[in-house]
Amino acid sequence: MADKFAPSFTQKPKLRQEDDGNKLIFDCQLSAAPVPDIQWYRGEDMVNESERIKITIKPGKGKNVHMVQLILDDVEEEDAGLYKVKAKNKMGEVAASINLNFSPVDEPPER
Template sequence: MFFHHYFRQDGIAPNFTQKPVIQQVDGGKKLLVECQLTADPEPSITWFRDGTQITAGGKIQMRAELKSPKNYLIVLEITDVSPQDAGSYKVTAKNALGESNATIGLNFDAGDANKPKGSKPLFTQKPVIRQVEDKIIFECILTADPVPTITWMQGNKVITGGPKYKMTDVADKTSHTITLEISNVGASDGGEYKAIAKNSLGESTATITLNLEGKKPK
């Protein structure tokens, strides 16, 4: 029994020898998630998407192909691909000697599965200037994901909060309506203003000129 048990352990725990790759076939209607591993004895393969185990059937097919002794090609096949198939995919290979995992992200942003999700800030409309009594209000609309940080500037000076300035950011999903309200407007408040929106994917700037000639903004 001792020697029988000893020789049973002579083999290879699963080891992924290549990172998972994604291939598009049939004009992009089908995706193949492929990875290579070595293992002996033959491993059991389990796939997960966003932490939930995937079962074969319907649009999902799985296979493990023995390419050479102890070397396997592991394939997850997805037909009729849609944005709902995006997510984090993990494959687990397990045999009597151990187990190993490999992961890959799938999204549909410019066809790059490893590109960060989201969008850099983008101003979608021209800034609006409104005058309410002795106040001037600048309003800009932009989209951004993740949530951007907003910086307002007059010329080269960063505007900070206080009794004269009030800044707001009203968000609806990835759309943001940002405002700068200036109280007690005087001649020194004229000039060029900038709204700078920045997140981890980039930044964008909207420029507004406040002309106080004739006491009406233009």
């Protein structure tokens, strides 16, 4: 009989850039059985997939490990905000947050 257990993060969300900062990827990893439903939020609003937003969940290394990604393409300043990922299965749920903010790139830092 397979053990069932609530999701828990083995790696909290972290942010990386690709394509010279035009693409942002939030990566996190969790363990759960059965596979959890994943929902991303920006502030209070649920993030829905679109032409430029993709949400993926893939098997990770090891049993019951899941790699979760939120991919933002053609990043805009309006994408800034507090992002939260929620993973839920019938055993329970877990959430983690990561902040996305942009600093102005055209001004040199003050000395």
